[in-house]
Amino acid sequence: MSIERGLEGVGTWLDDRFHGAKGLRTFFRKIFPDHWTFLLGEIALYSFVILLLTGTFLTFFFQPSMTSVTYHGSYVPLHGVRMSEAYASTLNISFDVRGGLLMRQIHHWAADLFMAAIFAHMLRIFFTGAYRKPREVNWLIGIVLLTLGLLEGLFGYSLPDDLLSGAGLRILEGVLQSIPVVGTYLAYFLFGGPFPGHDIVPRLYILHVLLIPGLILALVTAHLFIMFHQKHTQMPGPGRTDRNVVGAPMYPYFMAKTGAFFFFIFGFLALASTFAQINPIWLYGPYTPTAMSAGSQPDFYMGMLEGALRVMVPWEWNVAGHTFSFNVFLPALVPLGAIFTAAAFWPFIEQWITGDRREHHVNDRPRNAPTRTALGIAVVTFYGILWAEGANDILADHFAVPLYLTTRIAQVTMFVGPVVAYILTKRICLGLQRKDAHLLEHGVETGIIRQLPNGEYIEETRPVSEEKRAALVFRSKPPGLPSSGEEDENGVPAPEMRGALGKVRARLYNIVTESVELEPSHGNGHGDGHGNGHGADHAPAAVTSGEPTGTGSGTGEGDQHGS
Amino acid sequence: MTEINGPEGPEQPAGNTPDEAAVGPRRVVGTPPPAQARALLVRPEDEEKAPDRELPSEPDDLVLAKKAEKLVASLFILAMLAGFGFIAAYIGLEVHSLDAVLRSNLALGLSMAVAFLALGAGAVIWVRHLMPEVELTEARKPLRSSPEDKAAFKETFTEGADASQFVKRPILRRTLIAATVPVAVAPIVLLRDMGPLPGTSLRHTAWRKGTRLVQAVTGVPVLATDFVTPGGILTVVPEGTLSDDEELAKSTVLLIKLRPEQLEKPTVMNWTVNGTVAYSKICTHLGCPAALYEQTTHHILCPCHQSTFDAARGAAVIFGPAARPLPQLPITTDSEGYLVAQSDFHEPVGPSFWERG
Numbered sequence: 001m002s003i004e005r006g007l008e009g010v011g012t013w014l015d016d017r018f019h020g021a022k023g024l025r026t027f028f029r030k031i032f033p034d035h036w037t038f039l040l041g042e043i044a045l046y047s048f049v050i051l052l053l054t055g056t057f058l059t060f061f062f063q064p065s066m067t068s069v070t071y072h073g074s075y076v077p078l079h080g081v082r083m084s085e086a087y088a089s090t091l092n093i094s095f096d097v098r099g100g101l102l103m104r105q106i107h108h109w110a111a112d113l114f115m116a117a118i119f120a121h122m123l124r125i126f127f128t129g130a131y132r133k134p135r136e137v138n139w140l141i142g143i144v145l146l147t148l149g150l151l152e153g154l155f156g157y158s159l160p161d162d163l164l165s166g167a168g169l170r171i172l173e174g175v176l177q178s179i180p181v182v183g184t185y186l187a188y189f190l191f192g193g194p195f196p197g198h199d200i201v202p203r204l205y206i207l208h209v210l211l212i213p214g215l216i217l218a219l220v221t222a223h224l225f226i227m228f229h230q231k232h233t234q235m236p237g238p239g240r241t242d243r244n245v246v247g248a249p250m251y252p253y254f255m256a257k258t259g260a261f262f263f264f265i266f267g268f269l270a271l272a273s274t275f276a277q278i279n280p281i282w283l284y285g286p287y288t289p290t291a292m293s294a295g296s297q298p299d300f301y302m303g304m305l306e307g308a309l310r311v312m313v314p315w316e317w318n319v320a321g322h323t324f325s326f327n328v329f330l331p332a333l334v335p336l337g338a339i340f341t342a343a344a345f346w347p348f349i350e351q352w353i354t355g356d357r358r359e360h361h362v363n364d365r366p367r368n369a370p371t372r373t374a375l376g377i378a379v380v381t382f383y384g385i386l387w388a389e390g391a392n393d394i395l396a397d398h399f400a401v402p403l404y405l406t407t408r409i410a411q412v413t414m415f416v417g418p419v420v421a422y423i424l425t426k427r428i429c430l431g432l433q434r435k436d437a438h439l440l441e442h443g444v445e446t447g448i449i450r451q452l453p454n455g456e457y458i459e460e461t462r463p464v465s466e467e468k469r470a471a472l473v474f475r476s477k478p479p480g481l482p483s484s485g486e487e488d489e490n491g492v493p494a495p496e497m498r499g500a501l502g503k504v505r506a507r508l509y510n511i512v513t514e515s516v517e518l519e520p521s522h523g524n525g526h527g528d529g530h531g532n533g534h535g536a537d538h539a540p541a542a543v544t545s546g547e548p549t550g551t552g553s554g555t556g557e558g559d560q561h562g563s
Numbered sequence: 564m565t566e567i568n569g570p571e572g573p574e575q576p577a578g579n580t581p582d583e584a585a586v587g588p589r590r591v592v593g594t595p596p597p598a599q600a601r602a603l604l605v606r607p608e609d610e611e612k613a614p615d616r617e618l619p620s621e622p623d624d625l626v627l628a629k630k631a632e633k634l635v636a637s638l639f640i641l642a643m644l645a646g647f648g649f650i651a652a653y654i655g656l657e658v659h660s661l662d663a664v665l666r667s668n669l670a671l672g673l674s675m676a677v678a679f680l681a682l683g684a685g686a687v688i689w690v691r692h693l694m695p696e697v698e699l700t701e702a703r704k705p706l707r708s709s710p711e712d713k714a715a716f717k718e719t720f721t722e723g724a725d726a727s728q729f730v731k732r733p734i735l736r737r738t739l740i741a742a743t744v745p746v747a748v749a750p751i752v753l754l755r756d757m758g759p760l761p762g763t764s765l766r767h768t769a770w771r772k773g774t775r776l777v778q779a780v781t782g783v784p785v786l787a788t789d790f791v792t793p794g795g796i797l798t799v800v801p802e803g804t805l806s807d808d809e810e811l812a813k814s815t816v817l818l819i820k821l822r823p824e825q826l827e828k829p830t831v832m833n834w835t836v837n838g839t840v841a842y843s844k845i846c847t848h849l850g851c852p853a854a855l856y857e858q859t860t861h862h863i864l865c866p867c868h869q870s871t872f873d874a875a876r877g878a879a880v881i882f883g884p885a886a887r888p889l890p891q892l893p894i895t896t897d898s899e900g901y902l903v904a905q906s907d908f909h910e911p912v913g914p915s916f917w918e919r920g
Binding site for chain 2: 029030031068074075076082094095096097098099100101102105134167170171173174175177178179180181182183184185187188189190191192193194195196197199230231239242243244245246247248249252253256257259260261262263264266267268270271273274275288289290291292293294295296306309310311312313314315316318321322323325327328331359361392393403404407
């Protein structure tokens with residue numbers, strides 16, 4: 001009772017000053033839809049929080065300095081070795097600060113998890129069409145966040161100035177130098193003169209601990225506020241429409257669940273950092289431009305860029321005293337740049353093709369948008385091949401494949417693979433749609449064989465559950481091209497469909513909207529028909545998102561099947 | 564079909580909030596909330612049979628809940644013990660040696676993981692088995708503002724614009740824009756002193772006529788008569804540059820011993836000493852040290868992107884993304900028999916750059 005009164009007292013005190021009761025009540029009752037894929041963004045968010053916590057700890061001990069020192073710390077094998085203060089202080093964190101190694105390893109694992117979660121989250125958003133209106137801006141913020149994450153990670157693992165990360169910086173320098181016209185200057189300005197210089201670690205440090213995390217924090221805040229304001233999307237299901245949001249309230253459900261999730265992620269990262277060594281810089285040794293070990297790999301999120309550099313042919317032009325290093329700047333800038341650019345434009349391209357300007361809050365199941373899904377898988381395939389090529393020396397070694405063959409394979413499959421993936425994915429999606437249509441039409445096979453009075457054997461089917469049916473029938477159909485039905489009496493198409501661009505759009509429209517048609521009765525009507533026919537009881541509002549055309553014809557067909 | 568024309572689905576889908584009626588304010592277990600707070604919970608939008616509470620106060624299965632309560636409490640106790648264990652491990656376990664660090668890392672990491680995982684597991688079980696299952700529906704309003712709101716905003720905006728005189732007085736508008744241009748450019752100018760201009764520094768290395776080739780790390784000069792085993796390979800740098808990373812990043816050289824008859828064009832024979840040939844170790848692709856050498860094929864392989872060069876044929880590119888051979892350093896021997904450079908490289912070493920030509 002006293003706690004109650006105390007809380008009320010605090011609440012009143014705050015409310016007198018901030019007028020919070022109404023807003024906070026709305027906040028507490030805010031509905032969060034549930035689906036396991038909605039956790040991917042949370043993983044990224046909490047990894048980021050953990051990165052901030054562990055990163056702050058590391059800054060207490062790390063010296064971002066390239067001043068040369070001779071090591072005399074606790075790690076005996078490196079005694080007397082010349083190294084930068086950055087490397088020496090990283091050894092110090094690992095061997096002379098209690099919990100230092102754990103914090104370093106959690107920081108590194110969390111960075112990898114952060115990037116992996118962003119990738120997975122982004123794929124989820126893409127494949128379920130959650131980037132559609134009104135969420136285009138959040139999609140763009142997400143792409144910027146991913147780019148910032150890549151830079152943040154690259155700069156972060158370059159800080160210890162070990163042999164591996166130094167090689168990464170050397171590659172960065174080479175890539176900068178290859179950029180036409182300004183490249184040499186960019187490299188000299190970033191490194192403060194010739195490579196490696198004494199400036200790069202302190203400069204990357206301040207970018208890594210202040211500028212980029214600040215930008216990420218600001219954009220994450222915007223990302224969350226927009227998500228919060230627009231309310232989360234939901235997966236198709238019973239009672240879920242584009243005009244509502246179904247789920248559990250923020251308080252206490254979502255708060256408890258998301259808090260638990262934070263602990264899980266922290267616990268998982270602690271577990272990984274206890275048992276799985278990551279970035280053991282004491283084994284790599286300090287950076288020296290004269291040495292390099294075999295099997296050097298960047299962190300996984302840079303692997304695609306690394307693979308692109310490896311797969312490229314030696315193509316370089318010398319024109320009028322200037323060098324075009326196509327072998328470097330093309331693979332460094334084009335493949336990933338093209339993917340990000342295409343991703344940024346895709347929501348608007350799709351909108352232009354389909355003419356769909358409506359708000360979407362119920363996500364698509366990937367199979368119900370076969371062209372989008374196929375495009376996505378094609379890009380994933382392209383990315384994946386270059387990513388694997390980024391580790392081709394490891395793959396060649398592990399699987400005893402000739403090294404050069406792995407590159408030759410990648411050179412071919414990076415072009416063929418996406419096409420094959422596109423075709424296959426589209427066929428698979430359409431096949432899955434047919435399976436769904438079949439389920440809706442015939443119900444679930446029960447395995448019960450029954451003999452009819454006339455001697456015929458039939459297998460009994462059970463109508464799909466209400467929940468599943470609601471998920472299966474949901475399709476977000478585009479509104480249709482203006483040309484269909486909007487030609488005037490002389491057969492002149494609508495203005496936006498005229499000309500070459502209009503024809504292209506019409507063709508693209510047909511590709512993008514290719515889909516297996518559910519029979520009109522698969523909305524409300526068919527479900528009821530089946531249900532009645534088999535005597536199963538069926539909730540009256542089986543499908544709230546049902547097609548308006550469904551009810552009429554459904555009953556008749558249902559009777560036919562049921563008898 | 565996304566635009567749903569029909570009415571919204573049932574506010575409370577059946578099966579999720581089994582008996583709202585039964586869970587009235589009469590039967591409150593635990594601390595009853597103050598009357599006002601409870602009144603706030605009633606949503607005025609709920610037209611039909613507005614229930615007294617949207618969230619039931621009891622879980623669906625009380626027996627299960629009792630069990631879950633014990634489990635959750637045990638998990639929280641475990642988390643607490645693990646947390647104390649973490650502190651104990653911090654105080655009790657020293658670091659300062661590889662073994663000690665590994666022990667400390669194991670104890671700290673494991674106790675931390677157990678504490679967090681137990682907390683997380685406890686909280687999840689709490690939510691799933693102790694909190695009553697609910698599914699609520701909240702209406703979404705279209706994000707677009709109403710025409711009235713838009714009109715009102717437009718009016719406010721126009722009024723403000725008029726009051727500011729921004730539209731009426733173009734001279735102010737234009738001079739303001741003109742004033743911001745240099746302000747926007749200035750920060751870029753300010754970055755100019757981030758580094759010196761490259762000049763011709765990428766074209767030269769520390770190699771001069773007569774500079775001795777000394778072994779990297781140790782700094783020991785190389786006697787031509789000591790380096791005689793075919794297949795031998797040595798990383799050498801100019802004498803006096805051992806601790807100058809900028810020089811090493813350009814000047815590091817691979818010294819390779821082949822049988823003289825193995826060397827073919829375009830290797831410059833005058834730049835070799837009795838089958839010993841010197842190539843820049845800095846890969847012409849992206850500057851990694853081309854550190855791997857295969858004796859039998861005399862191939863130099865850069866471990867970064869697998870550009871492969873043939874040491875017997877002027878380090879010509881035979882595979883990979885590098886566009887140019889590794890530059891060859893002209894070497895000879897001095898009066899004492901040590902290997903020395905005849906001159907600097909005759910072309911820039913390392914990765915290409917715009918001005919290279």
